[in-house]
Amino acid sequence: MDNNSQGSGGVKSGLGSLFGGGSPGYSNNDLAGVSLTGMSPLSPYLNVDPRYLAQDTDEFILPTGANKTRGRFELAFFTIGGSCMTGATFGAFNGLRMGIKETRDMAWSKPRNVQIINMVTRQGASWANTLGSVALLYSAFGVVFEKARGAEDDLNTVAAGTLTGMLFKSAGGLKGVARGGLVGLALSSAYALYNNWDHITNSSSSASSRLY
Amino acid sequence: MEEYIREPCPWRIVDDCGGAFTMGAIGGGVFQAVKGFRNAPAGIGYRLRSGANAVRVRAPQIGGSFAVWGGLFSTIDCGLVRIRGKEDPWNSITSGAMTGAILAARSGPLVMVGSAMMGGILLALIEGVGILLTRYTAQQFQNAAPFAEDPSQLPPKDRGLGL
Numbered sequence: 591m592d593n594n595s596q597g598s599g600g601v602k603s604g605l606g607s608l609f610g611g612g613s614p615g616y617s618n619n620d621l622a623g624v625s626l627t628g629m630s631p632l633s634p635y636l637n638v639d640p641r642y643l644a645q646d647t648d649e650f651i652l653p654t655g656a657n658k659t660r661g662r663f664e665l666a667f668f669t670i671g672g673s674c675m676t677g678a679t680f681g682a683f684n685g686l687r688m689g690i691k692e693t694r695d696m697a698w699s700k701p702r703n704v705q706i707i708n709m710v711t712r713q714g715a716s717w718a719n720t721l722g723s724v725a726l727l728y729s730a731f732g733v734v735f736e737k738a739r740g741a742e743d744d745l746n747t748v749a750a751g752t753l754t755g756m757l758f759k760s761a762g763g764l765k766g767v768a769r770g771g772l773v774g775l776a777l778s779s780a781y782a783l784y785n786n787w788d789h790i791t792n793s794s795s796s797a798s799s800r801l802y
Numbered sequence: 803m804e805e806y807i808r809e810p811c812p813w814r815i816v817d818d819c820g821g822a823f824t825m826g827a828i829g830g831g832v833f834q835a836v837k838g839f840r841n842a843p844a845g846i847g848y849r850l851r852s853g854a855n856a857v858r859v860r861a862p863q864i865g866g867s868f869a870v871w872g873g874l875f876s877t878i879d880c881g882l883v884r885i886r887g888k889e890d891p892w893n894s895i896t897s898g899a900m901t902g903a904i905l906a907a908r909s910g911p912l913v914m915v916g917s918a919m920m921g922g923i924l925l926a927l928i929e930g931v932g933i934l935l936t937r938y939t940a941q942q943f944q945n946a947a948p949f950a951e952d953p954s955q956l957p958p959k960d961r962g963l964g965l
Contacts, residue, residue: 666820666824667816667817667818667820667821667824668809668813668816668817668820669820670819670820670821670823670824671815671816671817671818671819671820671821671823671869671873672816672820673820674819674820674823674866674869674873675816675819675873715863715866718866718869719862719863719865719866720862722820722823722827722862722865722866722869723827723861723862723865725820726823726824726827726865761855761858
């Protein structure tokens with residue numbers, strides 16, 4: 591108790607000495623000599639140099655074995671399912687357009703509706719399968735690269751995209767492989783560029799949430 | 803700790819669709835590769851090319867039909883969860899039955915009923931296995947019964963606590 595009271599008394603006297611110049615008659619000249627190391631943009635009450643504070647924007651506690659962003663395998667199903675559904679929607683609209691165009695000469699009757707519905711379902715299924723298998727190949731290559739290299743960055747994205755393009759058009763012989771590879775390289779590079787746009791054109795960028 | 807954590811309900815549909823597509827494409831791919839390999843003229847080049855062709859043509863189709871099944875199942879499941887307000891195995895079984903019925907809708911009511919029964923029984927089996935597995939793994943974590951030195955110190959057996 592005695593120590594505490596003495597301590598508080600010491601603090602009070604210290605504060606008093608700091609503001610001792612608060613007695614009437616101080617001018618800006620007196621204050622100009624006060625060093626501002628204790629004043630930081632974070633808070634004027636910090637008496638720690640903020641350079642020693644690690645400002646990590648994600649203050650999360652991670653359990654053992656977890657990493658900060660989702661790995662490729664966890665995102666794979668979402669990517670594949672999303673591509674399937676996107677393909678289905680696009681194919682459905684495309685089928686609707688094609689069906690209406692091809693049955694333009696028919697009157698509005700049951701056969702015409704059946705034709706249009708058939709076009710919609712066929713095109714929807716076809717596009718969904720195509721986009722889904724492309725996404726599956728891309729995810730599989732991405733996971734393989736991630737596990738093989740032990741690291742995760744955009745090189746995985748670009749490499750996986752290129753290989754996907756190459757494999758997808760492998761039925762067309764060597765020329766098909768080259769063309770598919772080029773298309774895959776272009777698309778995945780564009781995607782990687784889009785992801786890192788802030789980082790490239792600007793200096794400050796924290797770990798943005800990236801969905802691969 | 804790597805546990806299988808499911809997404810919340812709207813995104814669960816996309817996840818399940820993707821998972822079903824993957825299962826269908828890879829499983830179908832393996833089957834079609836073997837089938838194409840076998841139904842080919844003699845000579846390893848022909849056989850490999852035939853297997854690769856079969857995979858290229860049929861695997862996306864099989865994956866696509868699995869994806870439709872999985873996506874529809876998950877949609878109905880999420881809808882039931884939303885309506886009923888709780889998650890339990892009955893949702894899955896009902897969803898399986900309804901999915902089977904809807905996907906057979908073009909073939910008439912009798913086939914719909916048969917397909918619904920197949921879907922419901924399949925899901926009931928899956929859920930049953932899941933429940934048994936949960937009970938089995940939970941047994942390992944049960945606390946051992948505390949020892950009492952003097953049997954007369956034990957509390958009376960039936961305390962009406964339920965359970």
